[in-house]
Amino acid sequence: MNQIRNRVLLPGLVAALAAQVASADPVRVERLTWAGVKFVTADTTVFVDAVGTDLWDGGAPGGLVPVTADTGRRYALVTHAHNDHLDVETLKTVLGDRGYVICHESMATYLASRGLRVISTPSWVPVSRGGFTFTAVPAVDGFGDDQVSWVIATGKRRFLHAGDTLWHGHWRRIAGQFSPFDAVFLPINGVRVSGEPLQETPAVMTPAQAVDAAIALEAKLMVPIHFGHSSPPDYIEADDPLGTARAAASRRGLAFRHLSPGEHFAIQE
Template sequence: MSGHQPDGARMGRRVFLSSLAAGATAALLPVSQATARPSSDVLRIQRLAWAGIRLQLPGSTLFIDPLTNAGEWGSALPDVLVPVGGGEGDTTVLLTHVHSDHFDAGAVAQSLRNGGSLIHPAGTHPLPVPAGARARPAPLWEPQLLGDFTATAVPASDGYGDTQVSWVVSAAGRRIFHGGDTMWHGHWWKIARQFGPFDAAFLPINGARFGWRKPVSGEPGVLTPGQAIAAATILGARFVVPIHYGISGVDEYREVDDPLGALARVARGTSIEVQPVQPGAWVTWR
């Protein structure tokens, strides 16, 4: 297939694929139109350490960026490292990118110890793949049907320019957005038009500035608290669960002062609710 299709052709293909996925699951309908599910099918979401989350349905489990490696950040990260275990039913791990604080091979192996799939951004090659698991790349904008979940990779921007995606996940009448550790970019409006509004957005907030690559820019390579609220507003998110914050005492890595407090202050006077969730705890649906 040519890499120079007209924009209309590309968008037509995306719309067609989206319509197929919508026919397969009511979760891709706008949230207000999604078919109500029995209470036994309520989507549960657990926050893991750093940027990781676990989405749970009775017959399917979905992990995004699970992290259990105590050596990754050491004492610089105060988060409890939540064990992931094997997923229940159909199990999938989604990666936003392959930096070691988002692709923890040990956590992936634990998550998929009963088998399942590792889905990663097209153009990346996470290794090793756990024995008994399947790995496949996810092109942008193409829905992936994963057990009872539908997941779509959407554009993100990495602070180092490495390949990265965010994830839109729909299940049981809910739609969530997971931003990995993206920085600010210009794709928010397109994502919102295609998939919004969202029940919840899991967004990085620490506005980290890196000194490991020279010359140093001094600019944030991760969403700041203000940028996270701006992104959530564009996405039409009902509430934000902050992720990817809390690092201290690491040379050449500086996050904004009091990122959680700053997020709450910026959110005041907006329609965005902030729901901090401690690692190991579960999201509360309003």
Template sequence: MQIQRLHWAGVQLTARDTTLFIDTITPPEAELDPEVTTTHRHALLTHHHADHADLGYIHKWIGGTGTLVTHHDVLPFLNVGSLKVRTVGLHQPLILPHSTADFVVHAVPASDGLGDPQVSWVVEAGGKRILHAGDTLWHGHWWSIARLYGPFDVVFLPMNAPRINIGRFQDSGIPIVMTPEQAVAAARILAPELVVPIHYGRHEPGRYVETPDALNTFLKLAQEAGLKVNAMQPGEGFDLKPQAAVPI
């Protein structure tokens, strides 16, 4: 499985002849578009918020042949247009694509900071397994996710703990995404080989205000907890080698 971090919370996964996008949105001009050479292309959405669900940009990459996959509670919030859509329930495995089975994906519980439907995604390919946690709050499902789907090779965790003043969502004094401390606690429960922080670096005074120095706080706490972290920048990536068969 090849892994590339994209803009904001976006991740691109490639296994054999299939590319899978998670929460992919249009990057700023300073960042490049993904490079895609595979035949099969599909996309996963954790939830419908605009900084995770850029359907026009997704259509650019998966077109009319790829499938957009999300939880059935998320779909009513989306204007999918001509995109081909598949919905799933929690813990319902889905093979992508059906013809080659390069990926198996599972929607697992998450908790949205604005009360909207949201899931995280467990993705498996070549004997390797990752978790993408969208922009979830802290919740009590981490232990079950770890037990049901672990061990994880890589987990992508949000940790910028923003407070917002947007429309009816006025600042409550409580962050709408996990704090660095909570993300480290979640990572300790999930016990992956590697943690990749996502969903940070946005600051709009008076409207969207991240916890100050969230990334460095996360890195410091993760080091103290003995976690291996790769603070990948958009466009950076690495390979997870397929798991070798064990002789009997």
């Protein structure tokens, strides 16, 4: 009798579970200004390198997107403490009394000293909050400061945000742990910074290096970040970084999507 009932009930159970999966909320992925990205689920907002202060004297490439959240749960990841990636006052406002900054342990003391509520983690150790899992993985800063990239997972989806890292040798190790990535957000401006004589070696990945990194990461999609601003002689980005990255991605069979600041896409959890 029980066996018969199980046979009858099981298809119903499977259908109910399938409906639950099908009705899972999508993750909304929005590009913010410069390197900023925002991930939103039904009840949680996650910012990465969100900057809401005008550092560009009214000329923020693609416009200055307000850093706002509608959900109760709010987290802000930071790749490193440079002002085009860390905006303390904006984070204090948007996180309010309940939100947290999630950072690598190397930055925890500094961020806490600025009045932010901090959850810190060593590299490769996942932190789970709000239905997301965040893992700091290696990156290399162009000025020798502490910097990490973030692996951001929710449901079956995985993303990587790489701040403004240089090219480095950790991509395949990261891919070995986490690939495939549904989307990777990679800096492309290949900027050379002031100095006499001007360095020929960029302080951030070039468009071609970023495409190489996306391929090494086994990414299903590359979204370029951190480009569109040049102020010679102090800050000189690669020629046409977006066009160069798009052409390199096309040549190499990599899916590539440019999101202007404020644009978004949705992907099922």
